[in-house]
Amino acid sequence: MADSPTTTALLDEEAELQFPYFNADVAWRIGVLLREEAALGNLPVSIEVAMGGHPLFFCAMPGASPDNAGWVRRKRATAERFLHSSLYVTQLCVERGRGFERYSLPPQDYAASGGSVPVSVRGTGMVGTVTISGLTQYEDHAMAARAIRTVIAELERA
Known part of the structure; x- marks a missing residue:
């Protein structure tokens, strides 16, 4: 994903990233996958997987600050409010000049x-979020989307 994806590209990505089902076990799998990636890359991130605003997985990696947990909460609130990724909302403002x-x-x-x-x-719509804070907004988004894509593929192969 380029550093400044268009809102069209982000909507296409959202349409692609559809789970066959989602529950606490799937949330945990996403969280563990993200934690492993962060550990391998020594990434100072906070990671949250939530369903209906309820955190099912949270982890703060070494180097993440308490501020990252606040960013996670605020980014999640934006995604829940607009029913789109927080990057989509940000890019929409940029594209509209507002x-x-x-x-x-x-x-x-x-x-x-x-x-x-x-x-x-x-067939259901948005039921939760995967949120990361600690890198650039584009890297945070891409990392979350990669994990979602990986776990969807795992579920579809099972």
């Missing part, structure tokens, strides 16, 4: 920054 503040959402609760990707189930 600031995120136009939505009048409290900045202590919402972040216009990529890194929270919807967990969607085919």
Whole structure:
């Protein structure tokens, strides 16, 4: 994914990333996969997998700061509010030439920054999020999307 994906590309990605089903075991698998990637790369990230706003997996890697947990919460709130990735919302503002503040959402609760990707189930819609904080917004988003894509492929092979 390029550093500045278009909203069209992000919507296409969201349409592609559809789970056959999602539960706590799937959430845990995504979280463990992300934690392993972060450990291998020595990445100072916080990772959360949530369903219905309820965290099912959370991990703060060495080097992540307490601020990263706050960013995770705020990015997740943005994805849940708009039912799209937080990067999509951010890029939409850029493409339309309007600031995120136009939505009048409290900045202590919402972040216009990529890194929270919807967990969607085919025929159901968005049921949760995978959120990462600690890298650039584009790297956070790409890491979450990669893990989702990997776990969807595993579920479809099973």
